[in-house]
Structures are given as C-alpha cells and as structure tokens.
Amino acid sequence: MPLLVYVSHEKRQNYHHNFKAGALNVFLRVSGIISNAPYVLVLDCDMYCNDPISAQQAMCFYLEPRSSKCVAFVQFPQIFHNISNNDIYDAQLRSIFTTMWRGADGLQGPILSGTGFYIRREALYGTSLQKTDNDLFQLRKCFGPSNLGFLYHSLAEDFITGFMLHCKGWNLVYNYPSLPSFLGSATVSLNDSMVQNIRWGCGLLKVGLSSFCPLIYGSSRMSILQSMCNAFLAFRSFYSFPILCYATIPQLCLFNGISLYPKVSSPRFAIFATVYVSILSQHLSEVLFEAGSLRMWWNELRIWMIKSVTAYFFACLDVLMKLIGLKKANFIVTSKVVDEAQVERYKMGVFSFEGDPFFLVILVTQVTLNMVSFTAGLGMFSSHFSFQVSAIQ
Template sequence: MESLPLHHCTVQKLSAIINRSHVFLHCMVLIAMIYYRASSFLYPENTQTLPFLPWLLVFSSELILSFIWLLKQGFFWQPVTRTVFPERLPGDEELPAVDVFICTADPKKEPPVGVMNTVLSAMALDYPPDKLSVYLSDDGGASVTLYAMREAWGFARLWLPFCRRYGTKTRCPEAYFSSVLDDDNHGGDTEFTKHRDNIERKYEEFKERVSLAGQNVANNAQSHPPSIEVIGRNNVKAVESDQAEMPLLVYISREKKPSHPHHFKAGALNVLLRVSGIISNAPYILILDCDMYSNDPKSARQAMCFHLDPKLSPSLAFVQFPQKFHNVSQNDIYDGELKSTFMIMWQGTDGLSGPLISGTCFYIKRKALYGSNIHNGVDIPQLRQSLGPSNEFMGTLGKSYKRINIDDEDLSNKLLQHAQFLASCAYEKQTKWGQQIGFLYNSVVEDYFTGFMLHCKGWTSVYCDPSRPAFLGSATTNLNDTLVQGTRWMAGLLEVAFSTFCPLIYGLSRMSILETMCYGYLAFIPLYCIPLWCLATIPQLCLLNGIPVYPEVSSSWFIIFSLIFFSSHLKLFWDFYSIGDGSIQRCLNEWRIWMIKSVTAYLYGSLDAIFELIGMREASFIATNKVTSDEEVKLYQMGIFDFRTSTMFLVPMVSLVILNMVSFTGGIARATFEGGWNQNFAQVFLSLFILIVNYPIIEGMIWRKDKGGIPLSITLLSVTFALIFLFFGTIALMYVR
C-alpha cells in the first residue's frame, strides 16, 4: 500500500490567469508605445519637429524599463502554494541528521546576545538532538563571541529541557520572555509558572554576563589564526546525564590574513562545510544569519517532507523558507519585509524549477554543494585537485552520518587539530572551492550565484511558507542601513550580469526560459538607476524649456501612455491585495523606496560593479548593522523617515525632488499663462507624481526640525546641484533643438 504524501502542491489558478492576461495586454500596449517612439525617429514628417537627444534618452529609458519588466514576468507565470504533513514522517530513528550553520562577523554590529539567541533557538529545534549539530562561524575572531558560546551552552542545558517538557513553540529565549503567548502559558499552571520564572531569571543572568563581556569587544576581523572548539567538551563528565539530550555545539573562527582573500560569507560557509564534514557530516544543512532565529521548532521536519519524498528528493537541492521579521512596523516604510519578493515572486518561481537561495532560512543537501563529479568514482589525485589535500575530509564523501565522539579525548583532539588545517587560509589554494564546489565566490551575493549554478546543473528547489513563520529576523529600520545593504546587493548582482555567467546567456541553454527570466531580472535590477535618473530629469528639463516629450492629451497616443501608467499601478495594487495587504499606502511605500533605491543604492551598486570589473577597486562586504537606537525605532514605528544617512545618499534624492518641485511649478505657470496644457500635461503630471510619492523628502527638507530631518546644508547643496543641472541642461538644449 502506497504511503500518504508528505506534501501537497496547489497552483494558484486565479492569480495565474490574471497575471498571464496582464502580461498579454501590457505587452500589446508596450509594443504600441515602442512603435510610436520609433516612428517618430523613422518618419519625423509625421510629427512635429522635436529635439533628437531628449527623445532618444526618454525612449531608451522606456526600453530599459520595458525590458526589465518583461524579465520580471517569469515570476508571475505559475504561482503555487505548498502544504506539508510532518506528522507523516517516519520515526526519529529514521530521520537524517541536520547541521546548522550560523554566521557572524562583527560583535559591534551584531551583538553577541542576539547571536546567542539564534544559536539557542537552533539547538532547541524539534529534532532528535543526537542528529542535530550547530556550528557558529565567527569571522571577527572575537573572544567575546567564544565566551558567549560557552555561556549559551550552559544556559541551553536548562532551556532545552524546559522547551521539550512544555512543548514550547517559541524557542528563542528573548522572544519567548518578551511576551507570553497564549499557546505557551499552560493556563497559568503553578508548576509551569514557577519553572518559567526560574528559567527567565537564569536567562537574565546569562544575558547580563554576555552583555558585560560585550562592552570590551576585541575584534580581530582582519587577522587571526584558526580557532575551533566543541563547546562543553571539557564538562562532559560533570553533565553526563544532560549530554544525551544536547545537540553538538561548535565554535569556528577561520584563519584570516590581509594578504589572503577570504571571500566574505561564502568563504566562511565553505570552512563550515569542510569542518562539519569531519565532525558530524550531516547530509542536510540549515543556513541561518546570526539575527534570524528559529520561530517554529518544526521547520526541520517541514523541510524533510520534501527532502524525504522519493519522487522529489533525487533532484532536490534545497528547501527555501521565507525571510520574515519580528520588528517590522505596520507601515514598513523601508520595505524591510520584502513582501513582494517572499510573498509574491518566490511563489512564482516555486511553480518553475524552484525559488532562488535567499541567503538564509534554507535547508540544503550537502551533496548538492560538493558537485556531481565528486560522487562518481573520481580518483584520489582528481579529488585532491578539487577538494584539497585532506584525506580525512575526502574520506567523509558518501559516508553516512557519524558525529564526533567527544568522550574520546585523543580522537577529538586529533580531529580538531585537523579541523584547524581545514579552516586555514592556505587550504583552498589550487582547489575548486568557491569555483565548482561549495558556495561560489564570483559575487558578494553568494546565495544568488550559488543557487543559479545549482539550477543550471539540473537541481531543483521548493518554497515552503507555513502559516507560522519558521524563522524571524531583524529588518532594517533606518534609511542608511537599507541603502548600504541595497548597494552591496546591487553590486553583487551586476557582477554576475557582467560575468561569463550572465543568466540570459549562460542560463538560457541550461534551464527553462521562465527560470532564466527570473534570474535575469534580478541580475539586471541595478540598471533601474538609468531610466529612473533619466525620467526624473529629462522630461522636467524639457518642460521648463517648452519641449514636449509625450503625446498631447488630444492625441490617441496619449491613451497608450496612460494605459501603461495605470496598468502598472493596478497590477501592483492587485499583487498586494492578493496577499491581504492591498492599500494605497502600501503601494506608495513600495514606489517610494523603489525610487529612492534606484537613484542611490542601485546607482552606487552599479558603479561598484563596473569599477571592480575594470580593476579600479576590490570587492567589499559591509555587514548590516543590527544595533539600533530607541530614537530610530520610534521614528520607524511612527512611519517617519530617518534621514540620518550619508551625504552621497541624501544629495541625489533631495536634488531630484527639488528639480521636480521647480519643474512642476514652472510647468503649471507655463501651461496657465501660455495655454500649453494640451502639450505639457503629461510632464506636469509626472513631476506631480514624483513629488506625491516622495512627499516625506519634502517634509524632511522644509518642516521637520528633529534629528531625523534633512539638514539645511544638504538642502542648500542639493539646490546648487539642481540649479547647475538646469543651467547646463538648458544650454545643451539650445544646441540640440
């Protein structure tokens, strides 16, 4: 008798029909728009004499926007949802082992208390503890992080039994003690309350010790030797009764030298991959960011519903869970929640070959990271060329899970010494680590590039979005962190677009056209900066000089441009409405942060990628700051922008808003006194739309006097830039008219 299925997939038929219909209709309108623009160049006698350069720039911008929009439609072709049935899994003795990889880099930006909460939540997963191992990579080599790990292990000996005894769902201590959930209070049971209060007191003591240690942070991020420690190993005899119920906990700080490239997060993950191979060698790995704690202890079992499906498993590389956040406000003015990505786009890719790796919250098959050739009887010399000179590591290939015996001191000492060799700078020299094996190095967005190559090799993935968020993290709650993070992402994506692995070239023959479009869209997202800068300046400059760049209102072609505008906005509204968040405010927030990112983060990310391509700079990685002040959080929760960011971010956005204020005012005056409404309406409306969407910037310039407002010096500098552009732009138009 055939066993019951472990999961079920449902196609969102209504969404698919609406999405495909919109694609068809919008494409027709875009073709009409392109014909109108092209015919103006090919048959100038059919239209009034117009300056060539402004029209060419606007037309080029429209073509780029149309191209990127077309690529994005791959996400909407076949959205699906999945349901899992973890209760149908085999018994614990038949479940495969899981290794958990957690990465941290800077204890100043990533406070150890928060990192340890993630570690504790991972240790408390509802999974057989003898089949669970948790590894923390500390790229900062900070002594406080190692101290915090030892303290966390001690607290875990109390925390884990408590969670198991009472079936606690929220197993991140900070989240659990900050609010008593209805399903965790056990009806006020006296014994439970007493036990809980005792655990909370122990947690506060643990947190205080770690916080005090964190006040004197010694960060050796640039240079430090390898350091590996199995936490609690020296206390095994003292806590022998607890040890059987404790997962393995390992601290790893790889060797770093300024003269050796360390490849950022991808390099850290590859060290974890090698070291864990000789210690636990679990066939499945959970990757977590240091601030992304486990919110549902059953996530491992949910992932196994896919990995243990005999029909799906042979080609399945990873199960991706959405990134969700505990600190987002109702307004989410910085789009830290990334709703359009994780609630709309990723469901669309799940109907194709599967979602992209999203940096965190995914269970990946170890075998998929090693490459297919490693498992096909390759001889020892070839293995050494690929994997490096470690016989111990090569001996783990294809072997079943066997965790290190920490009771055997001689054996564990020998393995840990060899593990330090695996974590050394020199180990990867003349190997294929980061090129064909492990997480790939060609881009600072190692998740995107590694997922792309896995899909190109024929692996698939699935997207699991249960009703209770499996993981919760910290979203960016200020403009500076949002733009710094976005700049890093955009630089990494464009690195791939400009490389020999460009998705639209390399991926086209290796995956479906729709999956290629999805990867291509993300790779070329940074190019949004070109049309956004152009459409925020050229029509406005032309408006002030009486040059129309759009059809007259009385022209039938005006309807085409109107349809494009309303079609895009109505589709955005429908997308958010379909996930229960369809409001005008949500759409305004989405458009605003897209515009701000496009003229700042997308621009600087593109420049970084170009400079790196021509050898003018080296790749860099700035960790996202996880430390926020109460004032920043207060402004964010109130839905008020915090403009305390770099001048390089503020000046472009403020200059463009000022330019559009001048353009709108001048356009209204020109249309009123010279009767040019029919010709200038579209350009006046465009300036008005930009000003409405970006009203918080106007508010920050003019009315706000708090610390989060825009400084007067920035406003004056932006006015200067706007006037310089208008002056030289007007002179240029005099020569091209």
C-alpha cells in the same frame, strides 16, 4: 544537542577569507568531519527558529519519492519580527518573498536567499560522501577544497551558488508555511537599507556581466523562463538608468515648455494611459491581495524610486569601477547595532534621511529639479491662461 562547536572567522590582510561564502564553506568542512549529516540548516546571525517542525517540513520535500532526488535546497521566506504597520522602508521585501519567489517556485525554484534554508550536502559537493573513519588527512582528500561548496565568484554567494545548481539540473523548493519558521531583524533606517541594496546589487550585477550571465550561460542549461527569472535579478540594478531619465527628462521638458506626453485628443494617449494604469493596478492588486493597504502600496512605490536612483545607481557605478580595475571588492556589512531613537521613528512612520550624506546627493538634486520645474511650469501655464482670457475679452 550532542556537540556544539564555535568557529571564529579569521581575517588577515594577506589571506582572502572570501566573505560569507568562505565562512559557510568552513562550517561545511567542520560539520562534515563531525557528523557529515546529509542536510544542513543555514541562518544569519540575526535570525532564529520560530517553529520547531521546520526541519520536518523540509524533510517532506527531501523524502518525497517522486522528485526528492532533484531537490538541492528548501528555501523558507525571510520574515521579520520588527516590521512596523506602515513599513516605510519596505524592509519586509514583500514583492520578493510573496510574489517573485512564489512565481519562480513553479519552475526550478527561486534563488537562494542567503538564510533560512535547508541544504542537501550532496548537491554542494557534487557527489555522495560517506565518512568511513576519523583520519583527518583522508577526510581532507575526500572533502577537497572549498570550491566544492558555496562559490566565491560574487558577493552574492547565494545567487551564484543557486544559479549554478539550477544549471546542473537541481531544483530549489520554496516553502511558505502559515506560521513563520524563522524570524529575523529588518533594517529600520534608510541608510542601512541603502547599504544593503548596494551590496546585493553589486553582487548580482557582477554575475550578470560575467561569463555566467543567466541569459547566455543559463539559456542552454535551463528553461528560458528560469533563465529570465535569474536575469531579471542579476540586472535589476539597471533600473537606475530609466528611472533617472524618468526623474529628469520630463522635468526639463516642463521647464523648457516642451511637450513630451501625448495629448488627450491623440490616439496614442489611450495606449499610454492603459500601460501606465495597468502597471500601477497590478502592483496595487498584489499589495491588497497580501492584506496590504493603500499606504503600503504608496510606501513601496516611494522607496522603490529612492532605491532606483541611489542604491541601484551606486551598485552599477561600483561594479563598473571594479571591472576597469579602479576598485577592489568590498563587503559592506549592514549595521547590527540598534538605535532606539531610530526604531521609535520607524514605528511611528517618520521617514528619516539620517545617515551617509553621499546617498542624498542625487535625491536632493532630483527634488530641487522637480520643485523648480514645477514652479516654472505653473508660471507658464498661468501666463498662457491669462493670455487666452485677455484674447477672449
């Protein structure tokens, strides 16, 4: 290693540092002055290289003669070294890195994942930059301001940057090697998982509701399938509204004795059952195909429901408040402090609700509503059954 440089991230109240995107652009400018290497590796602070030939694997895509000129990023999956057997909080994000990203790789590639990728400097700058001398003023004119690199439009700087590169015709390649190239530390508590998903949801939804909406801005600049892939992620937080309805309306109908679902004798029941079973079967087949288990499938369904009615809902609420000017953008960093007691509970598969009670308000309300409605439903069913028995007698 010929030169090692440490750059500290300065934070001042009267100067916006632009969160992670600002730090990445600082490193790009510094590395550009030092070496101006054409390819750069980006890793989060809690990740490390697990395979010394990861750079060689990335170069296989960059140096391939037929399609190399269109490749801007080579993305590796995020794989974590501290995942338990049950993975009760779905910390490994299996559906993203083993299903969604692989599917998007058949188009222009998946979105950036924030870490574990090699970037082509030319793609970020928009032009080929050659360092000719060490004159700092000339280099400053050459490299220009920070808006030539990672974009500041959203907290999800990886999503908006990758999306804009897709719009400009660049491809992103997804490389999933048999040996994990990079390993990181996953969240092992419900609170950290919720904070992480709120931050992601806010950043993605802000892009979806802006002038860079994938369904509008991207539809004329990329294929419709690629546009739909980006839109699915951008508007994913909207899952909260149908899930909240699903967790509330049937229970209220049961409590008031209102028939909501089609009867077994109805022709509509076959359609309803087919759609419901097919969705669950598709998810189960994906989990089993990835050497998962029924327990993992159940855990993923449970945490998906919890995230939908809490993290996704608060993300929508946060973006709405920012749009009407009631709240400024805030970057909530996931805790990096290891709680040994929490780690032990996570390894044993003990689901813990410790953390910010703000997340539990909706969950407790939904659980209470389900218990009361189920009890009332059983009471009405037993009384109706008793009345039928008495009538027969």
